[in-house]
Structure formats: C-alpha cells, structure tokens
Amino acid sequence: MRRPKRPLFLARAPYRRRRLRDAARLLPVLGAFLLLLPLLWAPESRMSLTSGDVIYFFLVWLALIGLAAAFAPGLRSGEGVDEEED
Amino acid sequence: MPFNLLVLACFLYVAFLFTVAFVVEGRAAKGRLGWLRSPVVYTLSLSIYCTAWTFYGAVGYAARSGLEFLTIYFGPTLVFIGWWWLLRKLVRIGRRHHVTSLADLISSRYGKSNTLGVIVTLIAVVAATPYIALQLQSVVLSFGVFASAAPDGSRPLDPGQIAVWVAVGLAFFTILFGTRNLDAREQHHGIVTAIAVEAVVKLVALLAVGSFVVWGIAGGVADVIARIDAADLAAWQVAPGRWTGIIFLSAAAVICLPRMFQVMVVENEDEGHLARASWAFPLYLMAMSLFIVPIAVVGLERMPAGANPDMFVLTLPLAEGRGGLAMLAFLGGFSSATSMVIVESIALATMISNHVMIPLWLRLRPGAGVADDLRQVVLMARRLAIAAVLALGYGYYRVSGGSAALASIGLIAFLGVAQVLPAMLGGIYWRGATRAGAILGLVTGLAIWAYTSFLPSFGPGAVLPETVFTEGLMSLSWLRPYSLFGTEAMDPIIHALFWSMALNVLAFCLGSLLTFPGPVERLQGAAFVNVFEGAVGPQRWARGRADPEALLAMAQRILGEEVALTLFQAEARAQGKESFLPDPTPGFLDSLEARLSGSVGAATAHAMIGQLVGRATVTVEDLMAVASESAQLLEYSARLEARETELTRTAGALREANEKLMQLSLQKDAFLSQISHELRTPMTSIRAFSEILTEGEVPPESVMRYGRIIHDEAKRLTRLLDDLLDLSVLENGAVQLTVGLASLQGMIDTALTAARATRPDREFQVIRDLPSETIYLKTDADRLTQVFINLISNARKYCDATRPELRIAVRHKAGRVTVDFIDNGKGIAKDSQALIFEKFSRLTDANRAGGAGLGLAICREIMQNLGGSVAYVPGQRGATFRVTVPLRLETLAA
Numbered sequence: 001m002r003r004p005k006r007p008l009f010l011a012r013a014p015y016r017r018r019r020l021r022d023a024a025r026l027l028p029v030l031g032a033f034l035l036l037l038p039l040l041w042a043p044e045s046r047m048s049l050t051s052g053d054v055i056y057f058f059l060v061w062l063a064l065i066g067l068a069a070a071f072a073p074g075l076r077s078g079e080g081v082d083e084e085e086d
Numbered sequence: 087m088p089f090n091l092l093v094l095a096c097f098l099y100v101a102f103l104f105t106v107a108f109v110v111e112g113r114a115a116k117g118r119l120g121w122l123r124s125p126v127v128y129t130l131s132l133s134i135y136c137t138a139w140t141f142y143g144a145v146g147y148a149a150r151s152g153l154e155f156l157t158i159y160f161g162p163t164l165v166f167i168g169w170w171w172l173l174r175k176l177v178r179i180g181r182r183h184h185v186t187s188l189a190d191l192i193s194s195r196y197g198k199s200n201t202l203g204v205i206v207t208l209i210a211v212v213a214a215t216p217y218i219a220l221q222l223q224s225v226v227l228s229f230g231v232f233a234s235a236a237p238d239g240s241r242p243l244d245p246g247q248i249a250v251w252v253a254v255g256l257a258f259f260t261i262l263f264g265t266r267n268l269d270a271r272e273q274h275h276g277i278v279t280a281i282a283v284e285a286v287v288k289l290v291a292l293l294a295v296g297s298f299v300v301w302g303i304a305g306g307v308a309d310v311i312a313r314i315d316a317a318d319l320a321a322w323q324v325a326p327g328r329w330t331g332i333i334f335l336s337a338a339a340v341i342c343l344p345r346m347f348q349v350m351v352v353e354n355e356d357e358g359h360l361a362r363a364s365w366a367f368p369l370y371l372m373a374m375s376l377f378i379v380p381i382a383v384v385g386l387e388r389m390p391a392g393a394n395p396d397m398f399v400l401t402l403p404l405a406e407g408r409g410g411l412a413m414l415a416f417l418g419g420f421s422s423a424t425s426m427v428i429v430e431s432i433a434l435a436t437m438i439s440n441h442v443m444i445p446l447w448l449r450l451r452p453g454a455g456v457a458d459d460l461r462q463v464v465l466m467a468r469r470l471a472i473a474a475v476l477a478l479g480y481g482y483y484r485v486s487g488g489s490a491a492l493a494s495i496g497l498i499a500f501l502g503v504a505q506v507l508p509a510m511l512g513g514i515y516w517r518g519a520t521r522a523g524a525i526l527g528l529v530t531g532l533a534i535w536a537y538t539s540f541l542p543s544f545g546p547g548a549v550l551p552e553t554v555f556t557e558g559l560m561s562l563s564w565l566r567p568y569s570l571f572g573t574e575a576m577d578p579i580i581h582a583l584f585w586s587m588a589l590n591v592l593a594f595c596l597g598s599l600l601t602f603p604g605p606v607e608r609l610q611g612a613a614f615v616n617v618f619e620g621a622v623g624p625q626r627w628a629r630g631r632a633d634p635e636a637l638l639a640m641a642q643r644i645l646g647e648e649v650a651l652t653l654f655q656a657e658a659r660a661q662g663k664e665s666f667l668p669d670p671t672p673g674f675l676d677s678l679e680a681r682l683s684g685s686v687g688a689a690t691a692h693a694m695i696g697q698l699v700g701r702a703t704v705t706v707e708d709l710m711a712v713a714s715e716s717a718q719l720l721e722y723s724a725r726l727e728a729r730e731t732e733l734t735r736t737a738g739a740l741r742e743a744n745e746k747l748m749q750l751s752l753q754k755d756a757f758l759s760q761i762s763h764e765l766r767t768p769m770t771s772i773r774a775f776s777e778i779l780t781e782g783e784v785p786p787e788s789v790m791r792y793g794r795i796i797h798d799e800a801k802r803l804t805r806l807l808d809d810l811l812d813l814s815v816l817e818n819g820a821v822q823l824t825v826g827l828a829s830l831q832g833m834i835d836t837a838l839t840a841a842r843a844t845r846p847d848r849e850f851q852v853i854r855d856l857p858s859e860t861i862y863l864k865t866d867a868d869r870l871t872q873v874f875i876n877l878i879s880n881a882r883k884y885c886d887a888t889r890p891e892l893r894i895a896v897r898h899k900a901g902r903v904t905v906d907f908i909d910n911g912k913g914i915a916k917d918s919q920a921l922i923f924e925k926f927s928r929l930t931d932a933n934r935a936g937g938a939g940l941g942l943a944i945c946r947e948i949m950q951n952l953g954g955s956v957a958y959v960p961g962q963r964g965a966t967f968r969v970t971v972p973l974r975l976e977t978l979a980a
Contacts, residue, residue: 021170028168035160035333039326051311054379057156061163061372068167068365075170076361 017074024071027064034060092232092416099417100255103424106283107263107276114275122279123355125362130282131349132367133289135162135340136374137217138224138423139496141288144375146396148382157329158496159375161336163368169360172341173350175514177360179617180351184684188347188506189437194688195513195614196521197607203441203689205528206506210344210437211475212532212540213502214430218479219486220495221423222249224396226483228419231400232412246484253480256427257473264432265468277428278353284421289373291418295399296377298411299384303402310380317383331580335497338504344433345426352433427476435471440687443467448694460643464686486544497579498539505531505586508594517611519594522601527594531586534570539582542567606692634667636698641678644685644694653681675699749921764806768799809940816947821869823951825975828867830903831859834894837874844879851891858896861903864974869948873956876941877907877967885911885964901973902954909964919958 147155193203385398403411512519558565641650658668682691775792954971
C-alpha cells in the first residue's frame with residue numbers, strides 16, 4: 001500500500017526530535033564500540049586483570065547510562081508524534 | 087548462626103512476599119494500583135534477569151575468568167539503551183496484539199501457527215529446565231554453607247530434601263498468585279510487585295556485602311584497587327571471540343528469555359515505562375556488578391584454597407563472623423532464585439497450556455460440552471504446567487547431581503533461547519519472513535544447540551557416547567560436537583553459538599525466500615512490521631457465517647458468562663440491536679478474537695473462531711480484493727477531486743453568465759422604455775406639427791419651420807431604424823463587405839473629420855503619430871472608418887476632462903494592426919466595462935447626444951465581420967478602446 005506523502009523538510013522542533021531518535025539509535029552502536037575496544041589493548045602477554053580495566057568499563061557503562069537517561073524524556077514526550085517515520 | 091533461625095528467617099521472608107502479593111492483588115482487583123504501576127516497579131521487575139546465577143555465580147565467574155562476567159550485563163545494557171530500535175516495537179506489538187508469551191508472539195506473527203508455538207515452547211522448556219535446576223541448586227548450596235558452618239553440629243538437612251521443599255513451596259506460591267484468574271491480558275500484579283520487592287532485597291544484600299568487603303575487610307577503594315592489581319586473578323585473557331560472543335548472547339537472551347519477555351512485554355502497563363527502564367535497568371545491572379570484582383579478589387585472598395568461589399558472597403561474611411550480613415546475603419540469593427523460578431514457570435506454563443495442552447484438549451474433545459467452562463480447564467492446565475515445570479527442574483537437578491559449575495549452565499540456557507532470535511527479529515522487521523522459514527530456522531537451531539551444547543553438557547558418556555566426542559557422529563570426524571565441520575579453534579560455547587546461529591539464520595532466510603506465505607501470515611506480517619503505522623486495513627475474518635449464539639457460548643466458556651455477555655451486548659448495541667446477539671461482522675470477529683487470544687493465545691483463539699465461522703480464514707483473493715479496493719478508492723477520490731474543481735469552475739462561469747444575463751435583462755427593459763421614448767419623441771412632434779399644418783391658417787414662414795422640424799424628426803427616426811437594421815444585418819453575418827487596399831491614415835483622417843460634427847462646440851486636441859499610421863490595410867475601409875468615427879465621437883461625447891484630448895496610437899505586429907483610442911477622461915467604471923458593447927447600453931443619460939446606444943454594439947459586430955475585434959482596455963489613464971484588425975482580410979470568397 002502506498003504510504004502517505006511526508007513533508008521533505010521539517011520545522012525546528014520535529015527536526016530536533018528526529019535527530020534525538022537518531023542519537024538514541026546510535027547509542028548502542030557507540031556502546032558496542034567502546035565495550036569492544038579493550039579487545040585491541042590486550043597483548044598476548046597480559047594475562048591478569050588490572051584495576052584500570054575495571055575502572056574503564058565502569059566509566060563507559062556509567063556514561064552510556066547517563067546518555068540514555070538524557071535521551072529518554074525527550075524520546076518519550078515525542079512518542080506518538082509522526083511515528084510512521086520508522 | 088543457628089540453622090533453625092535461618093529456616094525461620096526464610097519462612098518469614100516468604101510470608102512477607104505472600105502478604106505483598108496478596109495485598110497488591112486485592113488492590114488490583116479494586117482497580118487501585120496507583121504507584122504500583124509506576125516505571126520503578128517495572129524496572130525492578132526486569133531485574134529477574136539477575137538470577138542466583140548472577141548473585142552467587144558472578145563472583146565465581148570473576149574469580150575464574152576475570153572481567154568476562156561483565157559481558158553478561160553488557161548485552162542487556164546495549165539492548166536497553168538502544169530501546170528505540172527493538173524493545174519499543176516489541177512492547178508495542180505485544181500490547182497491540184495481546185501477546186501472552188514468547189511462543190504466542192512467534193505463532194501469532196507467522197499466521198497463528200500452533201506448530202511454531204509448540205516448537206518455541208519446546209525450546210523454552212528445554213532451555214529453562216537446567217536453568218531452574220540451577221536456581222534450586224543455588225538455594226541448596228547456600229543452605230549447605232550455613233549447615234556446614236553451624237558450630238553446634240546440628241543435623242544438616244539432606245540437600246535433596248531442601249530442593250524438594252523449595253520446589254514445592256515455589257510451585258505453591260506461583261500457582262496461588264499466577265493462576266488466580268484468567269485475565270484478558272496475561273498480567274499478574276501481585277507477582278510483579280513481589281518480584282520488585284525481591285529485586286530491592288537482592289540489590290541491597292549485594293551492596294551490603296560489597297560495602298562490607300571494601301570498607302570492612304579491605305581498607306577502602308584505593309586499597310581494593312591495589313589488591314586487584316596485586317591479585318593474580320587467574321588467567322584472565324581477553325578472548326575476543328568469547329568477549330564479543332557472550333555480549334551478543336546475553337543481548338539475545340534478554341529479549342528471548344521467557345521470563346524476560348513476560349515482565350518486559352506481557353506485564354508492561356504503559357509503554358512510557360520503557361523509556362525510564364532504558365537507563366534505569368542498566369543502572370541496576372551496574373549496581374549489581376559494582377562489587378563483584380572486589381568480593382572475588384578479597385575472597386580469593388582470604389578464603390582457603392579449596393573454597394567454592396560461587397559462594398564467596400555468603401562465606402566471606404560468615405568467615406568474618408558477620409552472621410546478620412550473611413543472613414541478608416542469603417535472603418538476597420534466595421530472592422534471586424525464587425523470583426526467577428516464579429516468573430519463568432508462569433511464562434512457561436502460559437506457553438505450555440496455550441500451545442500444547444489446550445489445543446490437545448480441544449482436539450481430543452472437539453464437541454466438549456458447550457456448557458464446559460473452559461476457563462477452569464485453562465487454569466487447571468496452567469497449574470499442572472507450573473507443577474510440571476518445577477518437577478522437571480527438580481528432576482534435572484537430581485539427575486545432574488547438582489555438580490556442574492553454575493555459569494556454564496546459564497550460558498547454555500541463554501544459547502538455547504537465543505535460537506528464537508532470528509524468527510523474532512525477522513518477524514517484526516521483515517515482511518518476507520514466512521512460517522516455513524521460521525520453522526526451519528528454529529528446528530535447525532534447536533538441533534545444533536542440542537548437539538553441540540546441551541547434550542554434551544551432561545558430560546561425555548552421559549547422553550552422547552564418548553566416541554561421538556572424539557570421532558564424531560557415526561564416526562564422521564566433521565560432526566564432532568565441539569568442532570563441527572572441522573572448526574576447532576573456538577571455545578565450545580562460542581562454537582555452538584557460531585554454528586547454531588549461522589545455520590539457524592541460513593535456514594530461516596532460505597525457507598522464507600523459497601516459500602509463499604498464506605494470507606493470514608501476510609496479514610499478520612504486515613500488522614507486526616508496520617505496527618507503528620496504525621491499524622492494518624483488511625479484516626482477518628472476511629465474511630463471517632458464524633452463528634452468533636454459538637460464538638457467545640464459546641466466548642462464555644473462555645471469558646466467563648458475565649464478561650462475555652457484556653461484550654456481546656455492547657457490540658449488539660453498537661450495531662443498533664436490542665438483543666444480546668450482534669451480527670458476526672468481520673470487525674466483531676476480529677475484536678472477539680483479540681479478546682480471546684489474551685486468554686488462550688492467538689493460535690487457539692483463531693482456531694476456535696475458525697471452527698465456528700466455518701471458513702478457515704481470509705484468502706489471498708480477499709487480500710487482493712482489499713488491495714485493489716483501496717487502489718480503486720484512491721483513484722476514485724482523485725477523479726472526484728478533479729470533477730469537483732471542474733464543477734467549481736463551471737459554477738463560477740455560470741454565476742458570471744447569470745449576472746450578465748440579469749443585467750442584460752434589466753437593460754433590455756430599460757431600452758424598451760427608452761426606444762419607445764426615442765420613437766415617441768419625434769413621433770409626437772411630427773404629429774403635433776402635422777396637426778397644426780392640417781388645420782390651415784398657418785403663416786407661410788411657420789409652415790416652413792414646422793416642415794423642417796417634421797423633416798428633422800423623420801430623419802432622426804430613420805437614423806434610428808437604420809442603426810437597428812444595420813445591427814441586425816451585421817449580427818446575422820449577411821453583410822456585404824467591399825474589401826480593398828486603403829490607407830489607415832486616410833481612414834483616421836476621414837473619421838476625425840466626420841466626427842467633428844459631434845459636439846462641434848468642444849475643443850478637442852488630437853495627438854497622433856503620423857509615421858506609424860502609414861499602413862495599407864486590405865479591408866473594408868468604409869466599415870472600419872465607421873468604427874473609428876463611432877469611437878472618436880464617443881470620446882468627444884463622453885470625455886469629461888476640461889481640456890479633452892484624444893491620443894491615437896497605432897501598432898503593427900505579426901500581421902495584425904492595433905489602433906488605440908485613448909482619451910484623458912475618467913474612463914469607464916469597472917462594473918460597466920462588460921456591458922458597453924451590448925446593444926442599447928448607454929452609460930449615462932447626461933450626455934445623450936442622439937443615438938440609442940447601438941454604436942458600440944455595431945462596432946463590435948463590424949469588427950467581427952472584419953476578422954478583428956474592438957475591446958475596452960482597462961487600467962489606462964482614460965477610456966481606451968483598442969481596435970484590432972488583420973493586415974490582410976482573408977475573405978472566404980477570395
């Protein structure tokens with residue numbers, strides 16, 4: 001079935017909402033990147049756990065949670081508006 | 087710590103949970119849930135992801151494999167912070183389609199196929215059984231820790247006995263609160279709230295133990311960091327494959343685990359809660375894992391070499407003599423185990439009863455007395471299923487002997503349920519995914535998982551003979567469970583993940599690409615994939631022939647008498663009927679099915695209505711008809727739109743014409759009185775003077791004067807009649823034209839001279855551009871001159887400027903010559919412009935200078951006959967008439 005035609009350009013508020021959704025979609029990608037990054041640090045020789053690793057992971061984790069918390073209210077309030085977009 | 091005290095605490099804790107669940111159920115029944123429906127409760131209930139495996143096992147995991155335990159939490163974190171991708175859609179679908187379980191989702195998406203429901207149920211049960219066994223084992227182990235630590239030498243309970251009691255207790259609790267009623271939406275407020283309480287307990291317990299370890303045993307954060315660096319946390323080697331693989335696996339599991347699906351989708355009250363949970367749940371996970379590493383490091387330091395690291399959370403406080411803290415930790419672990427078992431068994435019981443037991447029961451007793459209350463059957467099926475699930479878990483625990491390390495079982499269970507992932511994701515993002523593809527993928531995945539991961543987990547020689555491990559199935563070395571197709575480089579779990587997922591996806595995609603979906607499948611596919619685009623057009627029941635009474639009877643069996651009657655009555659009223667029985671319209675059948683599927687699952691509800699409607703469902707032709715109907719509708723509306731604009735245009739033209747007609751009619755009336763007047767005035771004077779003359783005795787000079795007057799008046803009459811005659815000849819097109827070459831300048835000269843007779847008293851300045859007038863026209867010069875005379879005379883008559891002037895501008899372009907007569911008067915009012923060329927129109931009577939208003943009408947007719955036109959040009963300074971003539975008049979005769 002044909003989709004209703006959508007406007008090509010948007011006003012400022014809907015534009016921001018769309019970009020926020022984009023950011024929310026990109027967040028797990030960023031997260032995956034940061035959480036897989038340490039794989040490239042460890043040389044074969046390093047066998048044991050360092051406190052640096054622990055701190056790195058928890059900081060990344062906290063940052064991701066913080067970003068998700070920052071996005072959530074905007075996403076939630078924008079829900080229901082032009083949802084057919086995806 | 088006396089063992090009996092522990093048992094007592096345990097009982098008190100369970101009693102407390104019972105009370106919570108009971109109170110909440112009571113409030114839910116009265117519809118007063120209030121804050122209990124808040125996002126906080128939703129988020130906390132999601133924490134059943136953290137089972138006893140997490141609570142106890144994570145420390146052991148960290149002690150054995152370093153930071154790898156974090157991957158178990160990273161997967162869910164990524165899924166939740168990326169909720170806009172998947173979870174939002176999943177929850178929306180779950181709510182829109184009254185999904186009751188994971189199996190229901192898959193079966194509903196693929197054409198309400200019960201086969202798929204059975205397969206998913208099978209996978210879920212097989213994967214969950216060892217997991218439940220694991221929880222029982224953890225409880226038994228933790229009891230064991232206290233029992234062995236008991237200094238008074240009290241008789242340690244038999245582990246098997248403890249497991250039985252725990253299993254029975256859990257079954258009792260679950261049956262009591264999980265199968266109280268058959269809700270339209272499969273929600274259990276009491277249980278969810280109890281789970282939320284347990285979530286708080288386990289978090290507090292773990293944080294308390296962690297704080298004790300960091301600040302009580304070790305000397306604060308800095309010291310712990312130093313200890314971590316100093317500790318030889320065995321061989322923590324980052325294995326990229328395992329790291330990535332387990333993150334993926336845990337991400338898949340958090341969506342596909344039956345208990346997670348239950349709390350996340352089925353028990354969801356409000357989609358907005360998901361937004362909060364998107365960061366709050368990862369935060370919970372982080373808090374849960376914050377102290378794992380310190381506990382593991384300190385535990386390894388402090389505890390004797392042979393101590394089980396899985397139990398450090400308990401043994402560390404005990405060893406330090408902190409009985410109360412150990413008790414709290416024990417309750418935390420107990421909470422983790424019980425909440426997981428409760429929700430998992432509810433989720434599994436829903437699947438088993440909806441997809442296995444009820445369909446079977448309906449098949450065995452097809453005509454099962456209409457009076458039967460199916461609700462009791464369903465509830466009984468649920469209860470039996472819960473008991474069966476727990477019995478299975480207990481059985482597995484007994485068989486496996488409770489020896490396996492906790493973590494490995496957890497991962498194997500994750501991998502089992504992850505087999506549902508391709509069918510689920512494909513189902514909600516890909517309309518091309520078909521039932522056959524889903525079945526193929528699931529069966530392939532299940533088989534490979536069983537062969538490479540589940541069955542070998544019992545150990546060599548237990549289920550699979552030892553030779554299979556070393557030489558492969560049927561001595562085919564490329565079929566060895568841990569190195570399929572010769573891939574030996576991978577860790578067993580990653581090996582199983584790799585092959586099961588790869589072949590699962592392959593089979594799913596190939597099957598989907600090569601088969602053709604049935605109509606219901608296609609409908610459901612569209613409804614699931616496009617869930618955000620509003621309702622999917624076509625009805626699932628094309629043309630129902632169902633007997634409403636039979637429908638009501640069936641609905642009563644599932645929903646209960648009162649609910650069903652209310653539903654039917656409301657529908658009947660909406661249809662404008664007074665009785666209890668509405669017409670089985672497609673829309674009604676649809677909503678009824680949705681209502682029933684909330685209780686017995688989509689596949690069963692669909693089959694039951696299908697039986698009554700007689701005709702299984704919509705056909706491809708129906709779908710096509712709907713599609714072409716909507717296309718026709720679009721086309722029709724486009725045509726309507728076009729017709730409407732056309733009508734508007736026509737209406738506008740008609741209105742204009744009507745206005746003109748009205749004015750014309752008014753004018754005609756005015757003219758008639760005028761023409762009578764025009765004719766009468768000379769007639770009167772002619773009659774009067776001729777009477778005087780006939781009376782005689784008139785002086786001769788008067789006779790002459792009277793005679794001249796009579797003559798003049800007669801001339802006026804003749805002129806009027808001539809004009810009328812002329813006009814009618816011109817209008818009929820019967821005019822004879824004498825076409826010849828003539829100079830435009832000459833014609834204008836003649837016209838100016840002739841027109842001077844009109845109001846000769848006025849001084850009129852004429853502005854001409856003589857060079858432009860040197861054009862020779864092939865036309866009827868006399869007629870054209872007549873037009874010019876008329877226009878010039880009009881200007882002389884009507885131009886109201888004090889120093890009147892007339893400009894004559896000639897232009898020659900593309901074979902046509904235009905002559906503009908522009909005066910410097912006021913011009914003609916806009917509303918009169920349309921009328922001046924009509925017969926008998928005369929704008930003002932003020933300057934009536936003979937003529938009956940026929941001049942311009944005659945001009946127009948002449949110009950038409952000459953192949954040109956005369957028009958009033960608005961917007962100039964004064965009145966402007968434009969005469970357009972062809973340079974060469976082509977007569978028909980010529």
